[in-house]
Amino acid sequence: MRVAIQRLDDAESPVKVTDVGEEYVTLDVPESVHDAERVIPADLVEIGQDARNWFAWDLEEKQPRAPYTNPGYAGAAQWGRENVSWDSRAGGTFDDVIDALDGTVNGHINDSWRWGTVEDDDGNEHREDPRPLYPMAIVPHLDFQPDEDPLMLVDLDDVIEPQDDGTALMTREAWDLIQELDAYTEVSTSMTGVHVFVRAELPGFVDGKKVQEDLTQSLPSGEVGHVEVYGAPANGRVMGTTWMHIDATPRHDVPERQATIDDIVDEHLDDDDTLTPAEQAQAAFDDRAEGSDIDSSKSKSAYYSLNPEPIAQTGPFRAHAVNGEGPHPVHGGTSTPDAKSTNFGVDTNDGWKCWAHEDGGGALQLIAVIEGIRSCGNASDVMQDPVDALRVCLAARDKHATALEDEKPPTMALKGVLGVQGVDYKEDGQLSKANYALAIGLFEEMEYTG
DSSP, X not given: OOHHHHHHTTOXXXXXXXXXOSXXXXXXXXXXXXXXXXXXXXXXXXXXXXXXXXXXXXXXXXXXXXXXXXXXXXXXXXXXXXXXXXXXXXXXXXXXXXXXXXXXXXXXXXXXXXOOEEEOTTSOEEEXXXXXXXXEEOBOXXXXXXXXXXXXXXXXXXXXXXXXXXEEEEEHHHHHHHHHHXXXXXXXXXXXXXXXXXXXXXXXXXXXXXXXXXXXXXXXXXXXXXXXXXXXXXXXXXXXXXXXXXXXXXXXXXXXXXXXXXXXXXXXXXXXXXXXXXXXXXXXXXXXXXHHHXXXXXXXXXXXXXXXXXXXOSHHHHHHOBTTEESBTTTBOSSSOGGGOOOEEEETTTEEEETTTTEEESHHHHHHHHTTSSOTTSOTTGGGSHXXXXXXXXXXXXXXXXXXXXXXXXXXXXXXXXXXXXOOOOSSSOOOHHHHXXXXXXXXXXXXXX
């Protein structure tokens, strides 16, 4: 074990359990995450030897950065599944990161690194101010996970309430869950939640890529928390590690806990949140089809890789978005006022969802709704219609992501080009070379007119 890890063994757990009561557990907590000692578990370091899921973490901006993959450059790391492959991964090992951070885990800063640029109020661009960077790990993408017992994050939100005397109260319900998992546990950046790291995967009957359900016990303020579980078979997840270890939990262990995860999921999910056997079979088929498409199509259109989060920052959602949820950016709240509505959620990797209309998808589907090409509730299959696909891709290029200017659109949009020009083409499968070249040339000349 390298010297840096040995030094970490000398760190003292910054969060201490001082009392376990019937309702609440009392914790001694640091004044801030920046002042805390950092205890990093050896098991996570070991997982990263193959998974390469370590990054330099910009705690202030909540952004992975990658000076170790591009020496001297502190730009945002593109860690999304569409940006990485086995030969080109954005993440590294713990050793890679600790070397870039000059051997420290307590916020290394280097003024000589090239940071990104920001725009001031006058529209002038200048370099971002350098900020301290810390080591952090993500839940790896599915194909980078360990072969057995993949890494999983159990995230308990709004289960801790800081007090005015340097202590904090945790709900006994959350503490009991932590005890069941019996694994390395840290307090989150906000000091209102905890992260628990275990080895397991989501059960096959779960409907969706994560579990997110409300807990039952409230804090003294009346706040009721919830539990979120992230891991395989879903893709990667940034989790904003702090390494503010809770001293009454294992210091280095990230153990296998499949049975416990199964019990937690079973206890906290209703029947409406699970798949029928037929739906499970279809989901498995879709996963295989999706994986095959990713592996076999190295030239997959960049249009499919657009990040939906910045596109969502419009309309009511711009004013009221909290933690990726808020009122729908077009129709706002439906049963509640915009200021209180959470009928819309968006995530970089999982796309967007409108619970009011049971609709969702990626950036292209969201653009279809924003531009009025499709109504909310009818957008998920917009890329199956050639003409609508063409309109969406033109809107994406000309209004929402100018970086697409030199990128090739999806085949369905090119079929839309040929369709509006009255050119015959084979509706099923790929276009002929002649039709593809013709459609690309025409698409480049077109403009989005609304």
